[in-house]
Amino acid sequence: MTVSASLSGTTETLVKSVSLFNLGTLINDQSSLTMRRGMGTRVEVPVTGAFIEMTDGEHILFDTGLLPHNCERDDGADPCLSMKRFSEMIARYERQDDIRARLADLGHTPEHVKIVINSHFHWDHSGGNLLFPHARFLVQGSEYRFAYQPDSFAARPYERAYFDCDIDYELLRGDQVVKPGVAVLTTPGHTPGHQSLMVRLPSGPLMFMTGDAVFCPANLEPDSPPGNAHTTEQAIASIARLRLLCEFFGGELVICHDPDFWKKWQPAPHRYI
Template sequence: MTRKFKLALAMAALALSAQAAFAQKPGVERLYIMNCGEGVAGDIGRWSPGVNEGKPMDFVDTCYLIKHSQGWFLWDTGIADAVAAMPNGLVPADPKAVTWRRPKTLASQLEQIGVKPADVKVMGVSHTHPDHIGNVEMFPQARLYVQKVEYDWPGANNEPRFKPSHPVELLAGDKDVFGDGSITILSTPGHTPGHQSLMVRLPKTGVVVLSGDAVHFKDNWDNRRVPSMNANKDQSAASMQKIADTLDKEKAQLWINHDKAQRDTQKMSPEFYN
């Protein structure tokens, strides 16, 4: 075998190796922000005790679909799609709470980008309030990541919060979902006993932290206000500090789920972040 032939073989092997590495490159490829509800809170004083008492405020509800090299991951599922058919929206018994509407269904937004519910193999929810788990059973085959303390937390009339048949992985803290550091569930209790947030590493956008309801809008974040309905005030404060430390360490952005002013500046599906 001549030296020239050996060199050619070595270069060909190197090229194939590079192609394989590129094809198998782990990580997040894109992130879609989906409209999962819009509403008006009758009195935002419950979210910011002692401030803005009696004032109404627009809310949004957001879901995030993430394309990872190992498959589709959905974070939060929003208000139930069935609300789209309600002329007056989902009206709460308490006029101070949020009246939710569903201008776009989650199903239609998935269809718009060519994703079937069956394509979603893994999902997580920040917590088990209805505006975050409304469409969980649209994905009966998807493995659901939830903190064990949240899963065991009794629902209305002590009923379970998910169908017992739904595949679930119960967590006791942070979780690196795909084992490559690209999508990490962060345990951030306080709003509910097992609330969690999500850290996502995007190749161009950088690191973003999806708040869930660890914080509801920017003014509360800036002033570290804890809503009166939260399960635990001290845990809530500690979780906000954990998020702040994460933002600082990772040079990350905080995307606040219910903050309309922020979401109005963001690209919505079918556009995406990469």
């Protein structure tokens, strides 16, 4: 479990603020959050994203949420048709939960987003990709390859129409500093190429956006790993890595699907500085 010097050796940051987006809610079985625990218990979990406002104007978006309302593609395809197969999992997705509306809450438009970082390509994290054709997209190469040819038992959460939308993805190979104060961390397990995000606020503290590497705080305990990981052993190792980084450098884990997420965090237009 190593930490690159390029990730840990500087406190410089170009981050101006971080805002957390409330992008709807899903219904899951508790056992998908905590392996073999709570089977048959339905739990509502948030869909979240993060907008990182940068002092140089190259604003960053972490995950794009569910498929936008009234979506259209230049090639004439209708990705909305594929949304129907996920409809039974959606508890709430109103127009104010559309990522465009959440950006507007901050006084921004999709055109203001210059970099998009997908934690992975599951349908609830890449649905809005088609709104940002002008942006740089950063994804792990292992995730990109797996998404196009996933193992059969792991194929359902991948909706190709969402991520295969005329975007020239930049394929990463491991940890990488994106800009001063923002770095991707490889956290495989939930999917083979999952990545999380480390952000240093201008006031100094770090925020660790877990994506789906951690589903709920219970996963931080060794006996309660996530229940829907592609590779459980990797998932456990990634959770341990995030926990170590958070404890060593100080900061907060932003556990993106935590059912109690909005009891701890304030949604946009609040800005964490």
